[in-house]
Amino acid sequence: MQVGVALGGEPAGPIASGSQAEATSEAAVEISHLRKTYGPLVAVDDVSFAVTEGEIFGILGPNGAGKTTTVECAIGLRSPDSGSIRLMGVDPQVDRAQIHEITGVQLQSGAFPAKLRVGEIIDMYRSFYLHPADVSELAGALGLADKRKSYYRSLSGGQQQRLSVVLALIGAPRIAVLDEMTTGLDPQARRDVWDLIEHLRDRGTTVVLVTHFMEEAERLCDRIALIDSGRIVALDTPAGLAARASGTKTVRFHPSVTFDERVLTRLPEVTAVAHDGHNVVVTGSGELATAVIVAMHTAGIETHDVRIDTSTLEDAFVRLTGRHPHEAGDEPQV
Amino acid sequence: MSTLAVTRPRAPLAAFGNMVLNEARLAWRQPAGVIAGAGVAVLLVVIFGEIPAFRAPSASLGGYSAFDIYIPILMSFSIAVIAFTYLPGPLVSYRELGILRRLSTTPVPAYWLLAAQIVVQTCLMVVTLALVVTVSIVFFGISAPKDPAAMVLSIALTMAALFAIGLTIAAVARTSGAARGLMAAALYPMMFFSGLYYPVQLMPAFIQDISKYTPLGAAVPAIGDSWVGQFPPAQPLLVLAAYALVFGFLAKRFFRWE
Structure with a gap:
């Protein structure tokens, strides 16, 4: 060659x-x-x-x-x-x-x-x-x-x-x-x-x-x-690629008491607050989890079962290429 | 970033030594070619030498015995078998395995591997030919070659022609199976025209004419003449040189490294 x-x-x-x-x-x-x-x-x-x-x-x-x-x-x-x-x-x-x-x-x-x-x-x-x-x-x-x-x-x-x-x-x-x-x-x-x-x-x-x-x-x-x-x-x-996947993160928790949603909606990190049964689901960006927990703590409300969903590199891969990485190359390439 | 000097690095020569060593190990560990080329030739010399009828001079063979006639045939046969067993097959499988491609990402050029193979096979041929000649002289009373220089020239041209044909097979064969097929297709007719199965001197004239233009058909009289002390005529030497040049060119033209 x-x-x-x-x-x-x-x-x-x-x-x-x-x-x-x-x-x-x-x-x-x-x-x-x-x-x-x-x-x-x-x-x-x-x-x-x-x-x-x-x-x-x-x-x-x-x-x-x-x-x-x-x-x-x-x-x-x-x-x-x-x-x-x-x-x-x-x-x-x-x-x-x-x-x-x-x-x-x-x-x-x-x-x-x-x-x-x-x-x-x-x-x-x-x-x-x-x-x-x-x-x-x-x-x-x-x-x-x-x-x-x-x-x-x-x-x-x-x-x-x-x-x-x-x-x-x-x-x-x-x-x-x-x-x-x-x-x-x-x-x-x-x-x-x-x-x-x-x-x-x-x-x-x-x-x-x-x-x-x-x-x-x-x-x-x-x-x-x-x-x-x-x-x-x-x-x-x-991390940057992962963040690009959606740009949004989700924090979900079970509050000890009902509370005024404005505690959260006024935070710059938060874009939306929703309810899912007993749980509150907060979407936003940046240091969302920290901001939410600090705000709730300041308001005197306990947060139980906190779950944080961030997008991963895999999400980025799927979103940017429209394909799933496992279909991409798990078969041996000989 | 530190700038790289203009000095161009060259692969150490020791690398070539290591490649030759590993090719020799591979030949030793896959001894089919050694046995078929060297073993069979020496064995046939011994067997033919032990048959009294083969030792008797024959008028139809120009006053030589069948044994005399067979020595150059067996010599050219062993050159062909060694060249064809080790050159096309392994080379094509090196390409299939990606070894040549892998090599071309190192400082060592991929053709060094080819050169290393040729070095190993040449050594193997020289040892085989030396054995055949020595056994014939020592045990069966054949006189030593009378024109050693012409003999070396004839043998060198035979090797060059067969290496070139082997490389061309390696160049055009896509799989090692195909290489083995082409090799057999080339080797058996060549052996026929060399007189291995039946002395060419006793074949019809038109077959003798064709034989002169085949690689082994040219190699056998060139080696034979050198042995009895005549410098071989130009015809067989030119035929061998032509094979070496034409197939050398084809191999270079069509060889793929990946």
């Missing part, structure tokens, strides 16, 4: 110079107006974002949204139709060797020869890099330390997946690009991988995470780009 270096030319030029002026500092990954088509299919359409050094940046979206194409363009596996990409200031279409040294990549589908041992695969990949990471630390963190002598084919799916994460990080990359890294892992292994990723971030590694797993995105990502049909539909912190 040797692609020409011919790109860099007309469409990318002015965009590249313009955006470089805006964001020279701190951007580990900078993508501007990326567009990639496969024949008539537009996989990625005008995607722009910048990832700060040391950030964990999530790319979230339904199947076929263009997540994988975006990261594959970023690491130089595919050449974009137009737009500009810089990783630590380097254009993957121009200096691929440099990109491969500073990035560590985990691809969605990828296996190894059945009859190689784990240690042999690890040692080979380690030798590819000029400044590799500490293998025993990585393998230990991902529970593969006692598997070095095992044949690849004898590993469970989860162990193969963890090996693939180890290999992505083995070059001590400055930017780690991980595509569905915890697919097929049991909950404990998943948490081990999350701990490792946070640990790496704390040491300054930039992480680009493609995922459809809400809990993972919520726990790890500093910011998330939500992609649908090749476009970014929202880019925010996990």
Whole structure:
């Protein structure tokens, strides 16, 4: 798939110079107006974002949204139709060797020869890099330390997946690009991988995470780009995205006595007060729960069985893409 | 952001050593090709050598014995079997498994894996040929090759032609099953024209003419002539070189890394 270096030319030029002026500092990954088509299919359409050094940046979206194409363009596996990409200031279409040294990549589908041992695969990949990471630390963190002598084919799916994460990080990359890294892992292994990723971030590694797993995105990502049909539909912190889903929160409680609703309606956070049997249901925004409870307490009324409903990242996903994340990628993508 | 120097990192050469080592391990752990290529050739040398009728010079074979005739046939046979067992099949499965694609995200170019395979197979071929030659000389009294330089040239061209054909099969086959099918479809006619089943010298003239233009049909007289001390004529050497060039070009043209 040797692609020409011919790109860099007309469409990318002015965009590249313009955006470089805006964001020279701190951007580990900078993508501007990326567009990639496969024949008539537009996989990625005008995607722009910048990832700060040391950030964990999530790319979230339904199947076929263009997540994988975006990261594959970023690491130089595919050449974009137009737009500009810089990783630590380097254009993957121009200096691929440099990109491969500073990035560590985990691809969605990828296996190894059945009859190689784990240690042999690890040692080979380690030798590819000029400044590799500490293998025993990585393998230990991902529970593969006692598997070095095992044949690849004898590993469970989860162990193969963890090996693939180890290999992505083995070059001590400055930017780690991980595509569905915890697919097929049991909950404990998943948490081990999350701990490792946070640990790496704390040491300054930039992480680009493609995922459809809400809990993972919520726990790890500093910011998330939500992609649908090749476009970014929202880019925010996990909490910010969740708040966008409805912008409203609900507090429901059982008051000790009946009370004048104006105690609540005059609060700036409150937009509506309703009754549901014995319960009072307050909708609003901001720090709604605190405001309601303080106001009730001041008025001398006790609040029982307080329940707070806030919208989640999942609500945001559903609202912004019109699809449910579990239908998006729970089937194995091979 | 710290700026990256203009120095272009290059994958350490030790990486290539590790790739060769792992390919050698894989060949060792899946020894079908070693057995079919090296084992069978040496075994046939021993069996043919033990049959008295095969050792008797025959006028219809130009004064040589059947055993004499078979040595270059078995040599070219082992080159073909090793090249075809290890080159197309595993290479296509590496592509199917995404190994080539995964490699192209590392500082190591994916073609290094191909080069590592060729290194391992070349070593395997050299050892096999050395065994065949040594056993023939030591146990069956055949005289040593009289023109070693011509022999090395003939063998090198044979290897190049067969590697090129193997790579072309790897390039056009989409699945490793298809690669195995194409490999068999290429190998068996080639072996027929090499004289493995029946000496070409005793076949009808038109088959002998066709044989001259097949890879093994050209390899056998080139190796045979070198052995008895004549520098081989240009025809078989040119045929082998043409196969290497044409199929080398096709392989390069059509090879897909993913």
